[in-house]
Amino acid sequence: MQVSRANAEAIQAWDGVLFEKFSRFRAVLTAGLSVHGTEALRRHPPREASRVLDLGCGFGDTTLEIARLVGPLGSATGVDAAPRFIEQAQAEARSAGAANARYFAADVQADSLEGPYDSAFSRFGTMFFASPVAALRNVRKSLTAGGSLLMVVWRRREDNGWAHTAELAVREIIPPVEHGDEPTCGPGPFSMASADTVSAQLLAAGFQDVGFERFDTDICIGKDLDEALAFAKALGPAGEMLRLAAAQGIDETARVDAALRSALAPFVKGGGVYGPSSTWFVSARSS
Secondary structure, rough: OHHHHHHHHHHHHOOOOOHHHHOOHHHHHHHHHHHHHHHHHHHEEEEOOOOEEEEEEOOOOOHHHHHHOOOOOOOEEEEOOOHHHHHHHHHHHHHOOOOOOOEEOOOOOOOOOOOOOOEEEEEEEOOOOOOOOOOHHHHHOEEEEEEEHHHHHEEOOOOOHHHHHHHHHHHHOOOOOOOOOOOOOOOOOOOOOHHHHHHHHHHHOOOEEEEEEEEEEEEEEOOOOHHHHEEEEEOOOHHHHHHHHHOOOOOHHHHHHHHHHHHHHHHHOEEEEEEEEEEEEEEEEEO
């Protein structure tokens, strides 16, 4: 894999500290994020026997679901910039006996994506490119003529209380800090929240027939308040602020914990902690 200089820092983060945090909270992430991916694939299922590229596949659970949907005559190929995610996905695909699922590590913005594919799918895997148009253009080149793209991306943070509520609580305590030598994930999870911006990016990359569908649902961020607090401190905008502050020697643990407990308490429901979430299902077709 040839890592583009623009995405090198983000890949370092995803293959290092973020892989470790995602592994720690995998059960919470899978339960929460899968709701959006499952609904997107229910509305726009891949064709049976088709070839599908899964962008930013992470642990590969979406790739396995796509492999099931396309059937044994089709194929699902997962790609991720972080080799540790790919290694985990490959091992789990072997254990599951998914002969039509495969994975490889690549920087989607810069590397060959092989192919051709009949369609591409992404569940929260396209918001972190340093140059989205370049990455989307590379995806388009890997598709057959008229091939489809379906992306699940977060809408604006104000409509995503599962993450934004904790961010606001932490921001009241932790001052803005520079990331220094600490790697960060790139533009961030809400970089594709604007339909106008994403539409322009897709058109510039050579796609057409761009469409947006809004999907709102509550997602689980912890089996109880303790787990939700730990999750908020580790991942999302709040977790990123706390990680960078800790690297600068800033420790406000007691105040942050109290603020987060108070902020997240209204989300506690029977059986867990559920915060509001909102996504776009973005569809487009290769020209």
